[in-house]
Every structure is written in structure tokens, then in C-alpha cells.
Amino acid sequence: MGVDTVARFRSRAAEAALRPIPRDVESLEKLIMDLDRATDEPSTWRITVDSTVESHNFSYGAVWLPDGKGNVNVAYETGPIARELQAVVAGKPVPANAGLVGKAWRTKQFVYLGSMADCDDCLRCQAASRAGMTAAVVIPVMRGNQHVAVLEYYSAEPLYIDGPRGEKWASIARIAEQARFTAVAAAELRQVADDRLAVTNVVTALGTASDSSSALRTALESVRTAFGWAYGSYWEVDEAQNVLRFKVESGSAGDEFRKVTLAATFAEGVGLSGRAWRAKDLVFVRDIGELTDCVRAPAAQRAGVRSGVCFPLISHGRIIGTMDFFTTDFIELSDSRASALRNVQQLVSQRLDIVRGNEIADDNARSLLDTVSRLRAASDDATRVAQDAVNRASDMTHEVEALTNASTAIGDVIKIISSIADQTNLLALNATIEAARAGEVGRGFAVVAGEVKDLARETAEATQRVAEQITGIQNSARTVSAGILTTSDTIGQMDAVQARMNEVLEEQARMASALQA
Numbered sequence: 001m002g003v004d005t006v007a008r009f010r011s012r013a014a015e016a017a018l019r020p021i022p023r024d025v026e027s028l029e030k031l032i033m034d035l036d037r038a039t040d041e042p043s044t045w046r047i048t049v050d051s052t053v054e055s056h057n058f059s060y061g062a063v064w065l066p067d068g069k070g071n072v073n074v075a076y077e078t079g080p081i082a083r084e085l086q087a088v089v090a091g092k093p094v095p096a097n098a099g100l101v102g103k104a105w106r107t108k109q110f111v112y113l114g115s116m117a118d119c120d121d122c123l124r125c126q127a128a129s130r131a132g133m134t135a136a137v138v139i140p141v142m143r144g145n146q147h148v149a150v151l152e153y154y155s156a157e158p159l160y161i162d163g164p165r166g167e168k169w170a171s172i173a174r175i176a177e178q179a180r181f182t183a184v185a186a187a188e189l190r191q192v193a194d195d196r197l198a199v200t201n202v203v204t205a206l207g208t209a210s211d212s213s214s215a216l217r218t219a220l221e222s223v224r225t226a227f228g229w230a231y232g233s234y235w236e237v238d239e240a241q242n243v244l245r246f247k248v249e250s251g252s253a254g255d256e257f258r259k260v261t262l263a264a265t266f267a268e269g270v271g272l273s274g275r276a277w278r279a280k281d282l283v284f285v286r287d288i289g290e291l292t293d294c295v296r297a298p299a300a301q302r303a304g305v306r307s308g309v310c311f312p313l314i315s316h317g318r319i320i321g322t323m324d325f326f327t328t329d330f331i332e333l334s335d336s337r338a339s340a341l342r343n344v345q346q347l348v349s350q351r352l353d354i355v356r357g358n359e360i361a362d363d364n365a366r367s368l369l370d371t372v373s374r375l376r377a378a379s380d381d382a383t384r385v386a387q388d389a390v391n392r393a394s395d396m397t398h399e400v401e402a403l404t405n406a407s408t409a410i411g412d413v414i415k416i417i418s419s420i421a422d423q424t425n426l427l428a429l430n431a432t433i434e435a436a437r438a439g440e441v442g443r444g445f446a447v448v449a450g451e452v453k454d455l456a457r458e459t460a461e462a463t464q465r466v467a468e469q470i471t472g473i474q475n476s477a478r479t480v481s482a483g484i485l486t487t488s489d490t491i492g493q494m495d496a497v498q499a500r501m502n503e504v505l506e507e508q509a510r511m512a513s514a515l516q517a
Helices: 003-018 024-037 041-056 082-089 099-107 123-130 164-206 212-227 255-263 271-279 297-302 335-438 443-516
Strands: 060-066 071-078 111-113 135-143 146-155 231-238 243-251 283-285 308-315 318-326
Touching: 024 041, 024 164, 041 060, 041 071, 041 146, 041 164, 060 082, 071 082, 082 123, 099 111, 099 123, 099 135, 099 146, 135 164, 164 212, 164 335, 212 231, 212 243, 212 318, 212 335, 243 255, 243 271, 243 318, 255 297, 271 283, 271 308, 271 318, 308 335, 318 335, 335 443
Parallel strands: none
Antiparallel strands: 060 071, 060 146, 111 135, 135 146, 231 243, 231 318, 283 308, 308 318
């Protein structure tokens, strides 16, 4: 071995001795442990980037995801120089073949820059260099031969990821992706179980609601807490104005957001609730700031509200309102969570139908009870009036009988008077005959006898007329008496009918009480 070779070897050994001891395996172990906290696929990307940045003391980390249109988007980024790099793309998608990210995407190979002077074709790399970065690492994430993502990191300290260590990093990246994929599957299983438990909790809570108001409050509170959201509100359709109006809320998203919520209304298709109304289906928005037609969006962003979901409540095929929920973190809505929420939507709608049906039945039962009470009171009044009529008819019968008896007695007296009149008339006739025999002496007596005779005749005629009237009165009295008896019989029959009606009313009252109970 020559002197120069030995010198170079010693120089490299001395340089290696000055480098920090790599902690690549420890970084992988930490990442695998951190992935246990994943709740969904977006969270695995955040954990991957955060854990790697922390383990290697990077100043920046980001994950780029494909949009299916030949571009990639920054799905998550972190680090002290994030603001400087955000200014380069301004939140817009970039072609999948641009810059260092594009190189890793295109070649499907690990890209390492030990010197930022080598990145003159990458605007983000140049921005990182201006921010004091000295090294860059870009790692394509593959599943089989398919692109999944690209991880981008910048460091202010030298990394020395070259040669064998570069290959080691590539292997670690593959292991990390397998761990992330496993964490996604585990998180999805946990979320399915959590979603089922959440639906069960919502069903249990709804079972305690006895009226529509408590059902709405219970639904909002149980759904919000079961799925871990910060705020929820129910909006009811105002059919007169054809808009959604705020009705009930649960949780809090700040005073400003609440103030805007209370004053807001939404037409069909406007805002998150209006879109769910128009779609008649679940609507999810990852970034509430995207709702440019929603009056609550600016206040929501200032309050830290990030993602929102809304579903309509449907009764007999008609939208009656919407329930929306918001989080203070950006989330993705998995198929499992969307399915669970649609189940909740159906359960809440069905429970509201049942509760409102019970309320209508209760109202009908109360109305029936009130009607029965009034009918029973009227029936009692009718019974009392009928009894009074029977009593009065009985009294009238007695009075008619007394009148008949009095008429009979008067008739007897009239007969006596008529007999006396006949005898008086006979005596007057005899007196007239005797006066005629007496001649001139009996003339005055004859005049008196004539007058007596006339008086007797008139008396007879008068008594005859009175007798005829008494006969008429007696006939009328008998007719009235017969009518009173018939009326009494009819009233008696009405009493029997009234008694049967009272029995029916009592039965209806018992049925109405049972319905109300």
C-alpha cells in the first residue's frame, strides 16, 4: 500500500470519526412506534413526516401525493422553513416531473443532495438553500411498481447519506412504507370498530328521547361526541321561506362562529347544509375555506375549524332539516366513516319519525279525551234535561187529570142547572096557563111568567153551550194526557240510548287514556 493511499484512508477515517453517529435504525423504530397512533391514512403521512423530521433534526419535511392528473400536491408539510417553501408553489399542484420531487417520481429512485449548489433546476431547492439548508433527501414511496407518494426533506446540517448509507436509507424507506401500510390497515379496522361502537352509542342515546326536541338535542350531542367532533348544529327547513334556519347546537367553535351561525340561513345548494339539502345525501368538505358561498366559512377559519360534514334528515321522502359537524383538524372521510354516518342519518330520521308520530298520537289522544269529556258533559246535561222533562210531564199528567175531574164536576153542576131550568120553564108554562084562566086579574102575573120562561130558555141554552165547551176541554185533556204519556215513553227510550252512549264514551275515554300513556 503506497503512502498516498494510506494518507487518503486515514483522512477518510478521520472525517468519518467527526461525523455524527447515524441513528437510522432508531429513527425507523421510533417511526413504527409512532404509527401506532394513526387514525387514518392522512394521519400516517403526518406521523411519518413528523417522526422523520424529529429523529434527524430536519428543518423541513413534506409529503407529496398524486392527484390523478399527472400532478402532485403537498398533502402535509412541517418545519421552520415551511413558510419559505410554501411561497414557491402557493398551494397549487405541480407537474410530477418538476424539480427534485419530479426526479424521484420519474426515476423511482432515492435522491440525495449533499450540496445545495447542485439544485439549480429546482425552485424549491433554491428556496431551501436561501433559507440556509445544506442537504436534501427526496424519497419515492412505492407499492409494487405503483407510485404512492414522495417524501421531501431538507436539513441545515450535513447528512452524509451517500454510498452504503444511501442504500440503507432506501431499504429503511421500504420498511417504513410497509409499516405505514400496516398502520393504515390497523387504523381502518379500528375505525370500523369505533364507527360501529359510535352508531351503537347513538342508537342507545336516541332510545331515551321521548319528544322531537330532546331527540334532536340527543342526536346532535351523541353523534358529535361519538365521532369526536368539536361542534354540531341542526338546521330545520322553513317551508314558507324555503330556507334552512338554525334550530339546535352542540359543542363550541367560538363566540364569533356561534354568532354568525345563529343569524345565518341557507338556501338549497348554498353552503355545506344547503349542498346536503340539494344532494339529499352526505356531503364532506376537508377544508371549510373551500366553501366560498358559506357565510360561516370566514368565522370558522378564524375559530380554527377545518373540516366539515353534513347529512340531511328525511321524513317520508321529504327533507325536514340537516345536521352538520365540524372538526378543528383537517380530516379525511373514510368509506367506513361515511357508511357509519349514513347509517346514523337513517337512524336519526327514523327515530324522529317515531317520536313525531308518538307526539301526533298524544295530541290526538288529548283531543279525543277533551272531545269525550265534552260529549260526556253534554250527555249528562241531556240526561238531566230529559229527567226534568219526565218530571214535568208527570206533573202535567196529574194536572190534566185534575182538570178532567174538575170538568166532570162542572158538567154535573151544569146538568143540575139544566134540570132546574127545565123545571122553571115548566112552572112558567103552568103559570101562564093559570094567568090566562084568571083573565084580567092574572095579566100581570102572565107577564112575569113569560119573563121567567124566557130566562129559563136562555139559561138552558147557556148551560148547553157550557156543556159543549166542557166536553171539548175534556176531549183536549184526554188528547194532552195521551201525548204526555207518549212523550214520557219517548224520553224513557232516549234515556236508554243516552245510557248506551255514556258507555261508549267511557270506553273511548279508556282507549284515549291508554294511547296517551
